[in-house]
Amino acid sequence: MEKISVIVPCFNEQEALPLFYIEICKVAEALKQLEFEFIFIDDGSKDNTAEIMKELNGQDPRVHYVSFSRNFGKEAAIYAGLKKSIGDYVVLMDVDLQDPPALIHTMYDNIKNDGYDCVATRRVNREGEPKIRSFFAKCFYKLMNKISSTEFVDGARDYRMMKRQMVDAVLEMSEYNRFSKGIFSWVGFRVKWLEYVNEQRVAGETKWSFWKLFLYSLDGIIAFSTIPLTIASYIGILFCFVAFILIIFIIVKTMIWGDMTSGWPSLFCIISLIGGLQMLCIGVLGHYLSRTYLESKKRPIYIVKEEK
Ligand code: UDP
Ligand code: MG
Numbered sequence: 456m457e458k459i460s461v462i463v464p465c466f467n468e469q470e471a472l473p474l475f476y477i478e479i480c481k482v483a484e485a486l487k488q489l490e491f492e493f494i495f496i497d498d499g500s501k502d503n504t505a506e507i508m509k510e511l512n513g514q515d516p517r518v519h520y521v522s523f524s525r526n527f528g529k530e531a532a533i534y535a536g537l538k539k540s541i542g543d544y545v546v547l548m549d550v551d552l553q554d555p556p557a558l559i560h561t562m563y564d565n566i567k568n569d570g571y572d573c574v575a576t577r578r579v580n581r582e583g584e585p586k587i588r589s590f591f592a593k594c595f596y597k598l599m600n601k602i603s604s605t606e607f608v609d610g611a612r613d614y615r616m617m618k619r620q621m622v623d624a625v626l627e628m629s630e631y632n633r634f635s636k637g638i639f640s641w642v643g644f645r646v647k648w649l650e651y652v653n654e655q656r657v658a659g660e661t662k663w664s665f666w667k668l669f670l671y672s673l674d675g676i677i678a679f680s681t682i683p684l685t686i687a688s689y690i691g692i693l694f695c696f697v698a699f700i701l702i703i704f705i706i707v708k709t710m711i712w713g714d715m716t717s718g719w720p721s722l723f724c725i726i727s728l729i730g731g732l733q734m735l736c737i738g739v740l741g742h743y744l745s746r747t748y749l750e751s752k753k754r755p756i757y758i759v760k761e762e763k
Pocket of ligand 2 (some may be wrong): 549553656
């Protein structure tokens with residue numbers, strides 16, 4: 456009998472978790488030809504999430520859980536889940552039921568019968584989300600596709616089903632700064648995209664603030680593009696060129712009309728502009744360097760407090 460692992464990262468989800476469990480059991484009921492395992496990852500929750508997981512584990516042998524020693528972030532939770540999973544197929548989904556569990560049927564069908572290695576999902580709208588957030592998300596995807604050779608699909612969710620072979624490929628990428636959307640795309644394989652309309656969270660609140668999303672997008676850019684470094688050096692070249700022209704201009708001007716000490720304000724502006732750009736470029740460099748620094752420490756991606 457083929458096995459399917461469902462991986463569910465949870466961070467302070469005591470309200471949503473029981474509701475999710477009911478729904479996923481319905482799916483398992485309908486897909487009788489498959490053996491299910493549910494892997495819940497408690498990403499350092501401060502509420503009763505871990506207790507609920509233990510309880511479910513007690514009553515249902517299909518339920519497993521991993522409890523982190525603190526909040527390591529969704530990316531770490533995904534990695535831990537993938538590592539623990541043993542299924543021939545692996546489904547990754549959120550606990551808040553924003554990822555419709557019923558799609559698992561279609562996913563399985565597409566992989567089993569149509570020869571896909573992975574079925575991924577994307578939201579076709581962003582209703583219920585702040586307008587400004589949608590705007591920046593759109594900009595981010597446009598930018599990423601311009602500056603990175605990895606493809607980024609607008610509205611792509613983490614909700615997907617993968618074959619074991621693809622899961623193993625993802626696990627090979629054991630980098631510390633993880634940006635799953637890029638990693639899934641980078642490993643390749645035949646991917647089918649399913650589209651669905653955005654659903655509201657069933658309970659609880661979103662764990663992503665605007666600032667958290669902004670930092671996450673920076674992670675994505677730095678992990679999958681080195682164009683910012685190239686741009687920094689182009690700016691440097693451009694300014695050297697302008698400075699060179701200006702020097703020639705000033706020498707010629709002084710030789711013809713003599714030295715007139717005027718133009719200090721403009722000089723000041725140019726100096727501060729160049730100074731600012733230099734700082735910016737050093738900053739860009741620093742971001743890459745700091746990521747390299749973190750990778751070189753080879754810290755674990757997560758620390759397990761308890762698992763079953
Ligand atoms: N999540 C997590 N660790 C975190 C933040 C979120 O494991 O640090 C989980 C969360 O419990 C949920 C999923 O990731 O199952 C998606 O989070 P959320 O619904 O808050 O994100 P949104 O759907 O608003 O993008
Ligand atoms: Mg959500």
